[in-house]
Amino acid sequence: MLDHHYRIARSESISRTRDALFFQLDSAGWNSDHGLISIAVNLPYGTTVLHRSIVASSRATSDYAEDILRVAIDSVSEGGSTHRCAGIVADRFKSKALRSIEAQNQWMVNVPCQRRGFHCLIQDFASGLPLFHSAASNCSRIAAFFNSHSVGRALLHKYQLQELNHSHLLHYPSSFDPARNFLNVFPMLEDVMGCSHFLQLAIIDEEYKLLCLEDPAARELADMIRDMRFWNELEAVRSLVKLVETMTNEMEAERPLLGQCLQLWDELRNRVKDWRTKFVLEGTVDEIVERRFKKNYHPAWSAAFILDPLYLSKDASGKYLPPFKFLTPEQEKDVDRLITRLVSREEAHIVLMELMKWRTEGLDPLYAQAVQVKQPDPTTGKMRLANPQSSRLVWETCLGELPSLGRVAVRLIFLHATACRVHCSPLMLACARRSRAAAQRVEKMVFVAAHSRFKRRIFVDEDEKDVEILAEDDEASASVEASSM
Structure with a gap:
């Protein structure tokens, strides 16, 4: 069989x-x-x-x-x-x-793989942001105390049972090393966050107040659990991790092509900026994102972005032109260097002339609009391209005057950015x-x-x-x- x-x-x-x-x-x-x-x-x-x-x-x-x-x-x-x-x-x-x-x-x-690159950002944050170390360390203390101390454990379970009809110990990782493996620690942070209500009830219980009189550790943890700064920090860490995980999951499902990479990183930067504004935090996180971007960047991202008719933009004269204005000067050079590498030495000057023509003349508006038509996905409701193969077909059928550039384009624009x-x-x-x-x-x-x-x-x-x-x-x-x- x-x-x-x-x-x-x-x-x-x-x-x-x-x-x-x-x-x-x-x-x-x-x-x-x-x-x-x-x-x-x-x-x-x-x-x-x-x-x-x-x-x-x-x-x-x-x-x-x-x-x-x-x-x-x-x-x-x-x-x-x-x-x-x-x-x-x-x-x-x-x-x-x-x-x-x-x-x-x-x-x-x-x-x-860009999904892997985004995933590595979580560990970058854990290594580079004191916020992550602080949240992990504080949650570790809370989990260890309420799991091992008989009074703390009994009170936590008491309030869990009252509302959930079951109780559980707080998650604690088999090895605690957030700087090297934060995702092993993250379930503990989520569990502490999920049990915040029960922890707050436990520390105002009379039995816990008596414990605080004789146990300094219990007093310190009670002060921490009362402090909204601790919970705000914990929520900031949780939401940043979830932000990255959401984007990686979307990438795995959507399977973006190389031409989408620059836009994906721009989207990440914007989401991180919104996160930073919400939690009123300094800009160190932006530097970490940029370092990871540079580690993952490949010149083909820029070239595929420029050559895919999907990303042509309409200028004031009505022409649909490649989006060079969104590239940095160095990325523009990357486009030239990559395209000339992908052709024979004899074709190099020809392909650059064709690239210049593509840059100044673009694509007939009728074909450009046809490539960019989207329709709702019947399953998810998301807007998707009506014909995902139209970019390649345009190069093969409508841009015969750019033969060398066309051969490069059709090999570039279908390349996937994530490994399956x-x-x-x-x-x-x-x-x-x-x-x-x-x-x-x-x-x-x-x-x-x-x-x-x-x-x-x-x-x-x-x-x-x-x-x-x-x-x-x-x-x-x-x-x-x-x-x-």
Whole structure:
């Protein structure tokens, strides 16, 4: 049963990649010590297919990742020209493996996953903002006291039971090191925030007041719990983390393209500015955001933004022109440098002349408006492009007078900015590590389940139901075969 499904899914994936003029390699899972590494292929007409998955037994090195990615490029190219690979997006190894492959293949654009880049901001904040350390330290003291002190614990549970009909200890992480792993600590902050009402009731209880007479720690914690500054700081930390998490979740669901990256970071800056205004905090957070932006930035962001007709803006004369006015002078230079790198040396001066024509003449208003038409999504109600492939089609059919620039544009504007994660349950991964044969079966299950989801354009794994259902079917099939022998 499994082998049959796998052969069909594999055959469909190979057929789709074979038909594509070019592709982007998409790899995720490299940050896990004992997880699942996935290698998918993004195709220019909006389809994604899984190439393979690998059960990792340890944290991968950059050299290992580079070897795996090179083999994948050759495999997808089927021994033909690796020029078909327009680039790679991966959630790790930006500075070594991705850069090394890009340096040796000047036609490739290799970028780090933006979802991962935003996610790293949370740890940046924890390391760079005293507010995060203070909130984590104070919550740690509260959780430790009310979990371990008999009177404090009894009072907390008393008021939880009165309103919730159940009680629980405050969450406390197995290891407390917010400067290195803040997300391990964050559930504790959320739990303290969620129990604020019960904590405030506990400290005004007569029994707690008696405890304060003899226990200085109890008095200090009571003062802290009464202090609105503590709760404001805690809410500031919680809301900033949630702000970033919301954007990363949106990215995972929406799968933005490279041309959207600059706008995504601008949106983040605006949201952070609103956050800072709300909580009346200094501007250190802006510096942290800018440092992370510079670490993640790739010149292809600017080039894709300029070349995608989706972002053309109407000027006073009615022309639809590329949005150079939104770039910094250095980003404008990045556009020139990247575009000339992606063509032959003989074409470099030609493509720059075509870029100048694109800059001054833009696109016919009729075509520009057609590209930018949006309609509500029937599922979410959000406004989405009526034809996501129209940007590529415009370059292929309406801009024949810019052939060199057009070849660059169609390879750039379809590139994804986030790596597509493929998940597998811890139980399945544990089974996979029993033997190489078990690992191969799990990898096949993951492939078939991911293939099914990708066909339905479902890219967020809220759970691993597809894999587990397939595993159950496979076990049932195996038991039937065994009983018939």
